[in-house]
Amino acid sequence: MSQDAVIGIIGGQGWMGRALGMALLERNVVSPERLVISSRSGRGEAYRDWPEVRCVKDNRELVALADVIVLSVRPEDLAGLDIDAHDKLVISLLAMASFQEVASQVGSRRVVRAMPNAAAEIRRAYFPWFGAPQVTGEEKRLVQALLGSCGTARELPNESDLDYLTALSGAGPAYPALLAQSMLEHARSAGLSDEIAQEAVMQTLVGGSLLLEKLGAEPGDMVDRLIAYDGTTAKGLRTMIDEDIGQAIHRGLDAAHRAASSPR
Numbered sequence: 001m002s003q004d005a006v007i008g009i010i011g012g013q014g015w016m017g018r019a020l021g022m023a024l025l026e027r028n029v030v031s032p033e034r035l036v037i038s039s040r041s042g043r044g045e046a047y048r049d050w051p052e053v054r055c056v057k058d059n060r061e062l063v064a065l066a067d068v069i070v071l072s073v074r075p076e077d078l079a080g081l082d083i084d085a086h087d088k089l090v091i092s093l094l095a096m097a098s099f100q101e102v103a104s105q106v107g108s109r110r111v112v113r114a115m116p117n118a119a120a121e122i123r124r125a126y127f128p129w130f131g132a133p134q135v136t137g138e139e140k141r142l143v144q145a146l147l148g149s150c151g152t153a154r155e156l157p158n159e160s161d162l163d164y165l166t167a168l169s170g171a172g173p174a175y176p177a178l179l180a181q182s183m184l185e186h187a188r189s190a191g192l193s194d195e196i197a198q199e200a201v202m203q204t205l206v207g208g209s210l211l212l213e214k215l216g217a218e219p220g221d222m223v224d225r226l227i228a229y230d231g232t233t234a235k236g237l238r239t240m241i242d243e244d245i246g247q248a249i250h251r252g253l254d255a256a257h258r259a260a261s262s263p264r
């Protein structure tokens with residue numbers, strides 16, 4: 001498929017659709033003339049700097065204009081889309097909607113399922129995807145370039161990996177947010193001012209994450225090293241480990257994975 005393909009995003013004003021649309025434009029992966037979005041609420045503010053981007057209200061018009069159709073609506077809105085993609089390439093960002101379900105709803109078996117995460121907003125998403133056998137090698141290269149605009153795109157060998165990663169990386173940015181919330185509550189209850197507590201939590205989580213990325217080693221190596229150091233960190237870590245923080249995380253991931261794998 002040509003790199004000049006017109007890309008249409010259904011739900012292009014929503015959280016993920018807008019993040020993808022903006023990333024494609026800002027990274028010059030797609031020129032504004034080659035982007036079409038459908039939005040029930042009109043053009044909106046997001047694309048105000050890109051007047052060449054076409055905005056339509058009717059999804060059937062978008063399907064007619066686009067070579068590649070990105071679905072970025074909530075899973076419960078899939079059944080109401082009422083489009084026939086006539087075997088065009090469709091990229092679904094939907095959680096909880098299988099290849100079979102998407103293919104039969106949109107009238108194309110040339111379907112890629114892809115899973116962004118909230119960090120697409122800052123172009124740091126982990127963005128795995130799985131392409132049906134009907135998707136050609138050239139189309140897969142295009143998909144990799146499109147999704148790579150939002151961060152790190154990765155083709156997966158099978159669809160079940162995508163359901164798993166929906167729970168791990170798709171939902172993932174919420175997990176450090178939960179940790180941050182808990183640390184912040186603790187800092188406040190220890191009497192720190194809001195300003196210092198917020199700054200300390202943010203800088204620690206961001207700095208710790210960047211350090212992990214730079215070290216590139218097993219995260220457990222850092223844990224082992226600090227337990228062996230046997231200082232204050234070791235006291236905190238041992239207590240959290242004895243309280244089975246690992247079990248709580250595994251049970252949470254299992255629950256999200258079950259939700260991602262079950263038919264709605």
Ligand SMILES: NC(=O)C1=CN([C@@H]2O[C@H](COP(=O)(O)OP(=O)(O)OC[C@H]3O[C@@H](n4cnc5c(N)ncnc54)[C@H](O)[C@@H]3O)[C@@H](O)[C@H]2O)C=CC1
Nearest residue numbers: 011013014015016072073074075077093094095116117118
């Ligand atoms: N928000 C997240 O962190 C993630 C979301 N996803 C998936 O991405 C998809 C989109 O999610 P969000 O962007 O968060 O939802 P959202 O609610 O922010 O955006 C969905 C957009 O679709 C529009 N829409 C609904 N029905 C439509 C229709 N018939 N025609 C045109 N537009 C329509 C809505 O008005 C809204 O603007 C979901 O299926 C979700 O499972 C996947 C990974 C992460």
Ligand SMILES: O=C(O)[C@@H]1CCC=N1
Nearest residue numbers: 095166167170171172
């Ligand atoms: O919570 C959800 O269902 C979506 C899919 C993965 C992350 N957010």
